[in-house]
Amino acid sequence: MRPLTFVDVCSGAGGLALGLEQAGFAPRLLLDDDELAVTTLRTNRPHWNVLHTDLLDFDPAEHPVSYDVDLLSAGLPRVKSSATVGRTDSRAEERLLEAAVLLVHAIRPRAVLIENVPGLAHQGEYQRFRDFARAELAHLGYEFSWFVVNAVDFGVPQNRKQGVLIAIERNRAQEFRPPSPTVQEPTTVGATLGPSMAARGWRDAAGWAAQADEPAPTLVGGSKNRGGADLGPTGAKRKWATMGVNGHTVADDVPGPDFVWDPALGMDNMVKITADQAALLQGFPASWEIAGRKTARYRQIGHATPPPVAQALGRAVVEALEGHPAVPAAG
Structure with missing residues (x-):
C-alpha cells in the first residue's frame, strides 16, 4: 500500500510534518522562509524535499511535484483577531493564511489541514477568516470541519489549544471525525x-x-x-x-x-x-x-505543532480518505 502524500507549507521545525509522517504520510515538498528552520528539516530528514522560500513567493507550477497530493498541511504563524488586524504588523499572518487557502486552487489536494489559534475555529472575531476559506474552497468541492484540540489530550505534557480546519473532498468528507484523546491522564x-x-x-x-x-x-x-x-x-x-x-x-x-x-x-x-x-x-x-x-x-520549538497532535490529526484524515490507517512511512 502506497503512503499518502502531502505538501507542507510554513514547515518550521517540522512538528506537523513529523507527525504526519508518523501517521502514514510521505512528504512531496516542504517549504519555509527561515534558513534555520530549513536547516532543522534537512538535518533530521535528509531525504525530504525542502524548499527555502516564502509561501507568498511559492509557485507550484515551478515545482510540479506538489501536484496530485493527498493533503496540503499548514501550521501557519498565529493570525491576529479583528481587534488587532489594523495594526501594521498584523497583515503578514493574515496574508499567509489567505495564501495557504488559495494554494488549494492550484494543487487540488484531496484534503487540507490548517492549524492556528484556537479562536479561529469558533470565535466571532475570526469569522471573516472562516468565511474567506469557505468562499474559496466550497465551490471546489470541499466540506469543512472546524474544531479545537488540546495537546495535553494526546500525551503532550503541555496545555496547548489549537484551532484546526480540515477540508476534505465532498465524496469522503462524511467519513471524517476529529481525533479522540489518546491518553486518559495528562503527562506531567x-x-x-x-x-x-x-x-x-x-x-x-x-x-x-x-x-x-x-x-x-x-x-x-x-x-x-x-x-x-x-x-x-x-x-x-x-x-x-x-x-x-x-x-x-x-x-x-x-x-x-x-x-x-x-x-x-x-x-x-x-x-x-x-x-x-x-x-x-x-x-x-x-x-x-x-x-x-x-x-x-x-x-x-515554541512555534511548532506538537508532533503527537499532528499524528492524531493525520490519522483522522487517513481514516476519512482511505477508510483505514495508512502504513507509516519510513523515517
Missing part, C-alpha cells in the same frame, strides 16, 4: 523532564520532578523582533513559578550537582528549562535536532 512536566534534570548529577532532580506534577502552560516562541527567549506571558510565568521554574529565561544547560533549588529565595534559585527540554515538552523526540543558537532554537 516532572515525568517528562525529570531524567534530563538529573543528567548532570543535580541532587534535587527527583524532588523537583515530584512536585512538577502537572502539564506545562503553552510554550510561546515569540517573534524575531523580540529579545531573548522566555517561557511566555506573565500568566504562564506565574504558572511555571508554582512548579519551581524560572520562566523569564531559557537555560544553556540543566542544573549541575551543586545547584541549590529553593524557590523561596527567588528566581535565581529556581530551575530553568533548556531549549532541548522545551522540545520534549512540545512532544518532539529527543533525537530531533533543532538548528541555531538558544533563542532561535527555542523560537522554532
Whole structure:
C-alpha cells in the first residue's frame, strides 16, 4: 500500500510534518522562509524535499511535484483577531493564511489541514477568516470541519489549544471525525523532564520532578523582533513559578550537582528549562535536532505543532480518505 502524500507549507521545525509522517504520510515538498528552520528539516530528514522560500513567493507550477497530493498541511504563524488586524504588523499572518487557502486552487489536494489559534475555529472575531476559506474552497468541492484540540489530550505534557480546519473532498468528507484523546491522564512536566534534570548529577532532580506534577502552560516562541527567549506571558510565568521554574529565561544547560533549588529565595534559585527540554515538552523526540543558537532554537520549538497532535490529526484524515490507517512511512 502506497503512503499518502502531502505538501507542507510554513514547515518550521517540522512538528506537523513529523507527525504526519508518523501517521502514514510521505512528504512531496516542504517549504519555509527561515534558513534555520530549513536547516532543522534537512538535518533530521535528509531525504525530504525542502524548499527555502516564502509561501507568498511559492509557485507550484515551478515545482510540479506538489501536484496530485493527498493533503496540503499548514501550521501557519498565529493570525491576529479583528481587534488587532489594523495594526501594521498584523497583515503578514493574515496574508499567509489567505495564501495557504488559495494554494488549494492550484494543487487540488484531496484534503487540507490548517492549524492556528484556537479562536479561529469558533470565535466571532475570526469569522471573516472562516468565511474567506469557505468562499474559496466550497465551490471546489470541499466540506469543512472546524474544531479545537488540546495537546495535553494526546500525551503532550503541555496545555496547548489549537484551532484546526480540515477540508476534505465532498465524496469522503462524511467519513471524517476529529481525533479522540489518546491518553486518559495528562503527562506531567516532572515525568517528562525529570531524567534530563538529573543528567548532570543535580541532587534535587527527583524532588523537583515530584512536585512538577502537572502539564506545562503553552510554550510561546515569540517573534524575531523580540529579545531573548522566555517561557511566555506573565500568566504562564506565574504558572511555571508554582512548579519551581524560572520562566523569564531559557537555560544553556540543566542544573549541575551543586545547584541549590529553593524557590523561596527567588528566581535565581529556581530551575530553568533548556531549549532541548522545551522540545520534549512540545512532544518532539529527543533525537530531533533543532538548528541555531538558544533563542532561535527555542523560537522554532515554541512555534511548532506538537508532533503527537499532528499524528492524531493525520490519522483522522487517513481514516476519512482511505477508510483505514495508512502504513507509516519510513523515517
